[in-house]
Amino acid sequence: MGETPSFRMLIVAVITSMAGSFHYGYNLVLTNPSQDAFLSFMNQTFAKRFDGGLSDHTLQNIWSFVVAVLFLGALAGSFSIPFIAEGVGRKNGLYISISVGVLAGGMSIASKFIPLFELYIISRVVMGWSVSVSLGLSGIFLSEASPKQNRGAIGMMTGTAIQLGTVVGSVVAMPQIFGTDDLWWVIYATEIGIMLVFGAALPFFPESPGYLIQKGSLESATISISFYYKCEKEEADKHVKEIQKEQMNSTKKFTMLDVIQQKSLRDKAFVGAVVTFVMSFSGVAVISAFAFEILVNTGLNVLQASLANDATTIVSVISSVLAIAIIDKNGRRPLLLISLAGILICNLIIFGLMFTFDKFGNQVLGFILIFFICIFQFFFALGPGPLSYFINAELVGQDARSAAQSWASVVQMISQFSIITAFLPMKNQLGEAWSYLILFVAPVAVSLVFLYFSLPETKNKSPIEVEEAIEELPKLPLCRSTRSNSIKPI
Numbered sequence: 026m027g028e029t030p031s032f033r034m035l036i037v038a039v040i041t042s043m044a045g046s047f048h049y050g051y052n053l054v055l056t057n058p059s060q061d062a063f064l065s066f067m068n069q070t071f072a073k074r075f076d077g078g079l080s081d082h083t084l085q086n087i088w089s090f091v092v093a094v095l096f097l098g099a100l101a102g103s104f105s106i107p108f109i110a111e112g113v114g115r116k117n118g119l120y121i122s123i124s125v126g127v128l129a130g131g132m133s134i135a136s137k138f139i140p141l142f143e144l145y146i147i148s149r150v151v152m153g154w155s156v157s158v159s160l161g162l163s164g165i166f167l168s169e170a171s172p173k174q175n176r177g178a179i180g181m182m183t184g185t186a187i188q189l190g191t192v193v194g195s196v197v198a199m200p201q202i203f204g205t206d207d208l209w210w211v212i213y214a215t216e217i218g219i220m221l222v223f224g225a226a227l228p229f230f231p232e233s234p235g236y237l238i239q240k241g242s243l244e245s246a247t248i249s250i251s252f253y254y255k256c257e258k259e260e261a262d263k264h265v266k267e268i269q270k271e272q273m274n275s276t277k278k279f280t281m282l283d284v285i286q287q288k289s290l291r292d293k294a295f296v297g298a299v300v301t302f303v304m305s306f307s308g309v310a311v312i313s314a315f316a317f318e319i320l321v322n323t324g325l326n327v328l329q330a331s332l333a334n335d336a337t338t339i340v341s342v343i344s345s346v347l348a349i350a351i352i353d354k355n356g357r358r359p360l361l362l363i364s365l366a367g368i369l370i371c372n373l374i375i376f377g378l379m380f381t382f383d384k385f386g387n388q389v390l391g392f393i394l395i396f397f398i399c400i401f402q403f404f405f406a407l408g409p410g411p412l413s414y415f416i417n418a419e420l421v422g423q424d425a426r427s428a429a430q431s432w433a434s435v436v437q438m439i440s441q442f443s444i445i446t447a448f449l450p451m452k453n454q455l456g457e458a459w460s461y462l463i464l465f466v467a468p469v470a471v472s473l474v475f476l477y478f479s480l481p482e483t484k485n486k487s488p489i490e491v492e493e494a495i496e497e498l499p500k501l502p503l504c505r506s507t508r509s510n511s512i513k514p515i
Contacts, residue, residue: 033255047186047193058200164180169233181345181415250265301436340406341402344402362476364409365469
């Protein structure tokens, strides 16, 4: 059973997550309630070149790509994570990603006043790089800085900060606040302020002990462990030796290519990638990016849809806090499997509500839809949302951690780019209900079955213990003899 993290470790986790993963959630949703303001800005810019502007469908298709292009930048950031994490360190890498994020926010603001919509598109690519690197580095940093018995709860802070970012982003970007034609630039000014405030606190924390030991700075690593574990030097020395022993299990630092080539690493990294894949294809990408439009299309007015959108993000934060309280007691595997089953049921009901509204147009269905989106957000924030950001770090050893995390990030960014680019055009061709069914039911069902047979419990386990947990998993009837032959300790 996990212990309660120290107050100091909680503060470190909150500040690191607010400087890092918070901005991923913020950027996921800020274009959602303020979509009309951005469409107006885009149309005004293009009107000068296309004799009065573009049709609504053309604008929506372009806008779908503009929303999704954040993930192209994030994809580039995913490949950058191991180079930055191993080259300059976890904490110093956060300084880089925050600086690039401030630059991207400034570009977004400048695009409003020039005005130049192409500059706004570029700013989203740059911001995508920043949030991806921040997300990956903050997850690795907290995984290495937290004591083993608290690692689940502290790791959940990454997901909780993302959910908090969705709350703040959805409120700030409401049409009743800054999501207007004249004030949308303030959304980015607000984010820049948050980056600078929390980024300014990072110099007061030591670098992660895992990175310091990897670089041979044992004295600094002892000081780092004393700070994060809140223990005396003698106990810190024991932890240093334990981490050294773990790192000595491998003779080299694994790259992203090594993770693909070595079967033991590839198998575990693939399991982590499936967790990330199902997180993306759970439906959260579309709910984060287009929930406001979905609710309006299901009978709600602008104010009702705005408030409902805020309510769903608040539910996700509450669920994330609950997950922090239970993750180190109940373990990762049951939490993930139960939450995915709940998401699958919710997605079927959401499809049914959308389909029924298309047939009968009853406004009451819109309010029922709010309820089930809230239930969806509860299950998402309880399991795949936060778990996908640190399960890779627990599946593989220290030497492959940043590479495996990078592959998970690549899967996430490609998935989310594809989903968001495709959803609005699919909706215009097939309808909202059928688009939702095709994208978010079958992937969850298949992934749930795969993870039941492939995801080991990783709570408080070393890489060798994870290997043993893999051997104890339920086996498919036709594959009873394959697992023990294919998985070997690294």
